[in-house]
Amino acid sequence: MNRIHDLGGMHGFGPIHAEPERSEPPFHEPWEATACALMLGTLRLGRWSLDRFRHTIERQAPLDYLRRSYFEKWFEAVCELAVAEGLVTEDELRTGVADTPVRPRDERWTPDFSTDRAPRWAAGDRVRAVVRNPAGHTRQPRYVRGRVGTVVRVAGAEPLPEAAAEDRCEVGHVYLVRFEAAELWGADATGRDAVYLELWDDHLEAA
């Protein structure tokens, strides 16, 4: 989806406000720690994949996405998924009182990390990131689409994010690809610099 989470290369967000490293706490409020633990605790149930969780955050309204803090986005996504999966109801979220049973579900999201297919690309291959505008979740950022890079290595095999976001496991190879900064950003880029990403078979075509 071409949504607000896909931030790479955008302008206008201003300077970086970094707290002093040695004094920044892992959580700034007690509720942030709880929200984080509930996200990790529910993810372990296997009721949804990490990509489905990411997709749920990405579908938050753009203004909400920018206005909400990081753990607020997490919390809203956990609530939405917990309701969708029948773990809790909207009423229970309002009252804090459990009064409905959990909807059972037999199958568990279990990612796989191997495939029998041979890799399509090898180190040194020139590849173009496919131009596409998928309606659902993807981990191919907009800023690489249509750009040509070089495969550095076959990096592994992982569930395809597009399918994983729907709790389906389709494993594909991932390739580490180097894109020269000038290819991505044009003449303004400093010539020697580069961006590295990992892209799946379906994200690449021969250049």
Place this chain on the structure above:
Amino acid sequence: MGHDHDHDHDQDQDQDHSDVPPPLALRVKALQSVLAAKSIVSEATVDRIVDAYEHRIGPHLGAGVIARAWIDPAFRERLLADGTEAARDHGIRGLDPGVRLVVVENTADVHNVVVCTLCSCYPLQLLGMPPVWYKSAPYRSRVVQDPRGVLAEFGTDVDDDVEVRVWDSNSEVRYLVLPERPAGTDELDEAALAALVGRNAMVGVEHVLPPADPPPAP
């Protein structure tokens, strides 16, 4: 009557205000209570996860890996060849199947910096919770396009003839930067070296600096 009407109107407004969602902290507490009551996520599980990230898991773990790589060439080679296995052997926990750790080395010719433009992927197992700036729109939007400008904002100079490599963590790989060992640290042991290594250096936005008060030359 007019006064009474206004009063009723005020009451209506108060009624409207009660529909405003309660503060976030209370909503989180409500979800926590319901999940605990249904034995989905127990209070003990929440406490264990929070305690881990507040007290056990943090940048000191990554710093230990970096310091060892600086003094143990065989470990450094293994770390760069297969970061996941080397980190596991070193005692790093929580590198679940499917999560790959890739360690990228800064040299005189290459400076590495890590981002996740799409969300906030980060080597939690070695660095703990990411800082707020790492998750923020300014960092995520800019560092891929203007890494040198971002590094300058952190006070980090990179020579023009050094190549800057930006690593966007868009898959289930997590990157850790192996910074350059600062000059004048030959006498330091592993623990003293680890104490020099900060989180920002392992993300790649800063260099590791030599100790403020170097030991006197022998």
